[in-house]
Amino acid sequence: MKDEVTREERVAGLKGLGCSRKRVEDARFTQGKGNYVDDIKLPGMLHGDFVRSPYAHARIKSINIDAAMALPGVTAVLTAKDLEPLGLHWMPTLAGDKQMVLADGKVLFQGQEVAFVVASDRYVAADAVELVEVDYEELEVIVDPFKSLQSDVVLREDLVAEDGSIPNGAHGPRKHPNHIFTWEAGEEEATNQVIDNADVVATEEMYYHRTHPCPLETCGSVASMDKVNGKLTLWGTFQAPHVVRTVASLLSGIEEHNIRVVSPDIGGGFGNKVGVYPGYVCSIVASIVTGVPVKWVEDRMENLMSTAFARDYWMKGKISATKEGKITGLHCHVTADHGAFDACADPTKFPAGFMNICTGSYDIPVAYLGVDGVYTNKAPGGVSYRCSFRVTEAVYFIERMIEVLAIELNMDPAELRSINFIKKEQFPYTAALGWEYDSGDYQTAWDKALLAVDYKGLRAEQAERVEAFKRGETRKVMGIGLSFFTEIVGAGPVKNCDILGMGMFDSCEIRIHPTGSAVARLGTISQGQGHATTFAQILATEIGLSAESITIEEGDTDTAPYGLGTYGSRSTPVAGAAAAMAGRKIRAKAQMIAAYLLEVHDNDVEFDVDRFVVKGTPEQFKTMKEIAYAAYNQAIPGLEPGLEAVSYYDPPNMTYPFGAYVCVMDIDVDTGVPEIRRFYALDDCGTRINPMVIEGQIHGGLTEALAVALGQEIAYDDMGNVKTATLMDFFLPTAWEVPNYETDFTVTPSPHHPIGAKGVGESPHVGGVPCFSNAVQDAFRPFGNRHTNMPHDHWRIWQTANNLGMHD
Template sequence: MDQNVENHERLEKLEGIGCSRKRREDPRFIQGKGNYVDDIKLPGMLFAVMVRSPYAHAKIKSIDTTKAKAHPGVHAVLTADDLKPLKLHWMPTLAGDVQAVLADGYVSFQNQEVAFVVADDRYVAADAAELVEVDYEELPVVVDPFKALLPDAPVIRPDLDGKNVGAHGARKHHNHIFNWQIGDKDKTDRAFSDAEVTVAQDMHYPRVHPCPLETCGSVASYDAIRGDLTVWITSQAPHVVRTVVGLLSSIPESKIRIISPDIGGGFGNKVGVYPGYVCAIVASIVLGRPVKWIESRSENLTTTAFARDYWMSGELAADKSGKIKALRVNVTADHGAFDACADPTKWPAGMFHVCTGSYDIPNAHVSVDGVYTNKFPGGVSYRCSFRVTEAVYLVERMIDVLAQKLNIDKAEIRKRNFIKYEQFPYLTPLGLEFDSGNYMPALEKVLEAVDYNALRAEQAQKRADPTCPTLMGIGITTFTEIVGAGPSKSCDILGIGMFDSCEIRVHPDGSAIARMGTISQGQGHQTTYAQIIASESGIAASQIAVEEGDTSTAPYGLGTYGSRSTPVAGAAVARASRKIREKARKIAAHLLEVSPDDLEFDLDQFKVKGDPAKAKTMKEIAWAAYNNVPDGMEMGLEAVDYYDPPNFTFPFGAYLCVVDVHKKTGETKVRRFYALDDCGTRINPMIIEGQIHGGLTEGFAVAMGQELPYDEQGNVLGGTLMDYFLPTSMETPHWETDFTVTPSPHHPIGAKGVAESPHVGSIPCFSNAMVDAFAHLGTTHFNMPYNSYRVWQHAKSLGL
């Protein structure tokens, strides 16, 4: 009994994998003690503001900075001409294109960066920015990617004149970026020719923005004496930023220090390198003083990295029983004025080829065309892995379209097409190997929890009643995500494989510090990484400090986005911990004078097999590591691991949503949302719950209101929080969550990643529910976002 109590106490103290350990980050955040980029204040620091173009497409005839420079308190006004001698007026993008740092003779989107004003404070800089006189000559604007491909469409990128081959192959038009295809086209076309039933649906995934609470910004500080450059920056990938800055500036990476302090949300918005960062660095080098540049909310919403803007045409071929034979997809991808997507180098449409979803589809073919328009650049993964939200949206919508055509229940058609448990690992027709999944029990658990049959009966009753003021819609998604980019054989950024890293040092007192190449933006890495180390090495989580985001101390890593921290860095953490444990085993054997093989690891100590009284705790071993190690062994107790994953991980989920839509006003109430997620091994259930709530809320935001529309003159109309929907607790529905556990077979602890599944899975679930509400009236699809006006318009078009 005493032994059990003691074991339980040890386990509790360890706070390892599976514990709902409270977030270590929260005490500082809830007390307002976080340290964000805009909190950085350095002696002599100056502040910068961008001068931006009001026009979406214009020639710059002249820029007169005289008045701005003469304004009291102004230190410098940079234009492209100032950057030219440094060859910094253009910079490479992560997608193999180039982007103007400051407009070089023309602007190609509204709010494009034209000049950079550096002054004593942000107010003086803002005043002086208004004194920069730019003479523009307006040019015709194109914001529609289909019109951009017409023969006589305006040339958006004169700098690419004559370049018929881009970073991803041939360009077929002056506004064309790439065509990317995957899958067996002939076999897929044949399957369609032979099919008993085919369906087709066009859909637009609107241009949205991750809209993190903290906008982007940086503080650059160049020390001319030492030749060191330090940049505090809101970056999800600080090491990648260091490499880019090194490439641009020719300063060796050893002289560059990038620090990502606390970050107020990223969601993909903070992966890239933006003109403001480059200008702040140049200004600091030129002026010899630190320079801070922080975006306004509208600058964030209209210039730094949008997401999606995918025009998708999906087709399914099936037999009469609803068994799918083939999927065919054509996408026109609006990338804006510069191709600044954040995707692995080889995949210009990211992992869109996960679009066969949770279904056993034998044939598939995908073709994606990237197009330039007069809109701001981006194409990042907003709370998802590269283009996975788009892919999941497509297949989850298409299967509903097929169900409606065949009059098969939307849960039943999914069951008929699921990849079966015994088929894993499953090779998709588009070349991905799904590691593990168990879809049927997940869906059945959800259907039972919500009493699906009763919901359908209620819906039928309401449809039969013409006096019912509302339409009831039931949406289902059974999605599979692909995360954890990724294996270096297929994934790299700027030629660097997408591994990640962990370094652990155990101190003489048995406490430890761990550093990673990732960077938390709210995911709770300081909490969860320590739990992995605790379980794997026996050091209590409370004794472990986790540090990220400083390139001068952390090992090189590719950063945090695409739910890659747990699948990639989490694996490095587990493996580094195991290296610590194995060295500790040898030291314990030496101390206990037995063979290492005679020891067994038990939570936080090594015990001699068959003689458990003889044991050494990790604390004792750590002390010995600095004074009493076996002959020939190095002193100290530390380990480094760089983990190159053998495959991606494939979290999945089954979601169900019930909506009530008012026929006359279009007002929609989300009555119920039930989300079951399977992310493999669960490291911290409380953090998982929080991540799922966050992801569902952002999914709700996208489906029900977020959009960055443009008018024909290229004005972006969603650039304030008055126009751009950011749900608060007032609008957000109640979430019900559930889980199953299907570990990843190739991940060291079986974990798959979770933060993005609820976003990816919920958006099509809302769409499916909204379409389902109108399905009996013949609706197979209508586009997001489902604000009351749009829904009312749709209801009206049906004569309601």
């Protein structure tokens, strides 16, 4: 039979790699048909709610639950005393510390969980919360990490020995009761030597403020303990459902096969849903105690006040260079405010995440990084908000240091970057702080970006505008924000990346059905990234079946293969690779089946889009659909029936996406209001799976970058009260505040990833924050500005102008 469909049509029909296929998830999301944790309603289900501490630091003298228990509809009020016999009043954190599930004798941050009320409905639970009487004795509050390291006030009495000595923490020696760890990378002595003898040195201190991922859906869980068959089912907002299953098993003693964890649709995670929260534990305990399902879903204020924050890094940098601008050394010290418990979500051996990527995209011969983690009376967390572990902090640091060095050298910051880029021929490149960058072509991307925005023209315009301002003709100044970033994503190789001992591989399992459609399950879980769309595209190209015929399932630990979940842009680099490798196993078996059906040797057939053809005789072929049918329904000598594959992928290296961003901003110096005139974003994420999804990810990441740079913060007063606990004060941009984004790309495939993809979801956030911030700072550079801290909200911008005498 002659094939009347052209090869191009067959490729298009697959909707595989490179196709801007519409997101299959959106039909349900846009029609309100998603199924989130709070949509789960089970017969007899009870509702939990927390009594939370109004104080940031206080001893608990007594808790009286009598009035609450007397309220009709209240089933139980759990306190630490009730959890203690189960060993669940404290729980381990992902960072090797432990955290109170319910306040054990004292509270350490405002909003901390003190008691868990279980009632017949959500309203009764909220009323009962008001009736629990807690007698607090206020203690001195510490919200400043530097003061914390000098203070006599011991925040964590559990971490001081009876003789007053300070035992080692999970990451080695601690030098003060409120000190968590010191983590170092690189050569301090050699770095200091280079800096001390350098032609030019720029130093700067910068505070990357505390903020919060603030997913639209808050955190929650539904626990259902079936006492008859001993099986616990837990639905929840989990970015890593398998890790939750293992941790739940280790904590509760329930065997892992008796625990089923399900992440249903998740309304955004951004790192906020990686950790384990007291609400999850309490819903499980309450279901075990009551024998019926128990739901816990936090409200917005609880989410902002008590679940994982991001950033809060006090960074001190020194960078040295020759007079010509060649960087010779970099020194960075971070004082990291971790709040009351060290609940950072980082790979175990990296208590400051991948902060040691802070040499950025530049060839810096010698560098040193030291990080000190500190306890304060703030909420725990320290998660990677739309970034790989602490990479936003690292990129912000180096991109600000470059700008400050440019000021010191009186050099254009774009040129300074060009002088120092790691060159194309240097890859794979081992950075001074240890990472091996897999691939890159920075100069090409940079030149393309600068040309696209007419960088020289912008600088000329800016110079004219400065003169016009000085002549009193305008009250607006113009800033050109630059950033060039390299991400480190796809954690990660099991040899150096694990979480609580669990290696950070990921997985994919594929079943081809007899009629030539398929289901694939992965160890990751989409929170809006569009996995059901894009993973099907990877498989379509690998196995020659249309993406429309491939269902992607994630998030149910009873069906999905074990994986470490979705965060740190790891889904495509790790699970995407597993999908490709599993697809290749399918193809290998399909080749044998095709050869048998075509009555030729295995080596005489080759794969062509959606079929195997006899080499040199393309009219002789078997389509993948035909092969799938035969796999199940025809006895093939030497082959088992069926067409299935599973792959567990341990990546040989991280991937290193990069990008070049430019922001043009006009700032009203009298009101402090910034207007973004233009934002250009060039991303290189290697092989592009779905350009439309990539563009959507970039828009989203840039918008969260804009938020963080221009106003989004979790602020505390001196008493440890959260000043930004509602969306009135916590800045979540709407369409009104968001500018138009221009996106662009280059393609430098990852040499070690099966399809060359690198991950993209977090790049725009990582690169965007310094770009927006640099635009603000660049606007004031001609008037003497060197560095001001984010967030650049109206009053802080106004303050910058005021300090520079621009209101005189």
